[in-house]
Amino acid sequence: MKTQQFFTLKEVQLNNNCPECYSNEGLELTFKQRLVENLFYKAITQDTIYEMHCNTCDTDIFPVRWTDDIEQVVDYQKRAVTPKSKSLKLKKAGWVFIIVDVLLFVIVMLFVTGVLSI
Numbered sequence: 001m002k003t004q005q006f007f008t009l010k011e012v013q014l015n016n017n018c019p020e021c022y023s024n025e026g027l028e029l030t031f032k033q034r035l036v037e038n039l040f041y042k043a044i045t046q047d048t049i050y051e052m053h054c055n056t057c058d059t060d061i062f063p064v065r066w067t068d069d070i071e072q073v074v075d076y077q078k079r080a081v082t083p084k085s086k087s088l089k090l091k092k093a094g095w096v097f098i099i100v101d102v103l104l105f106v107i108v109m110l111f112v113t114g115v116l117s118i
């Protein structure tokens with residue numbers, strides 16, 4: 001029931017030449033940040049990944065194909081990007097879970113302390 005997702009943090013158009021088609025108009029660097037989502041909550045993690053894609057030849061450019069120039073630009077962009085801070089958002093099911101827990105705890109305590117009896 002646990003799914004991992006990424007959301008796009010930043011997209012940068014690069015002026016570098018594509019290592020595949022040598023066009024200098026298609027390279028795009030995308031930073032993504034990881035989300036964790038399950039039934040109870042949705043949380044933003046500090047993990048970021050980046051991907052490069054050339055829109056001219058429609059190819060994913062993996063780091064092994066990067067030239068020194070591309071690496072320099074990516075390094076620069078990595079420093080410039082700020083990940084969103086960690087956050088946790090409870091979903092409805094998460095709240096219900098907590099409320100039911102608290103209620104159960106209160107009921108048990110009432111019985112234990114003798115306030116309630118059957």
Ligand SMILES: [Zn+2]
Pocket residue numbers: 018019020021022023026054055056057058059
């Ligand atoms: Zn290309």
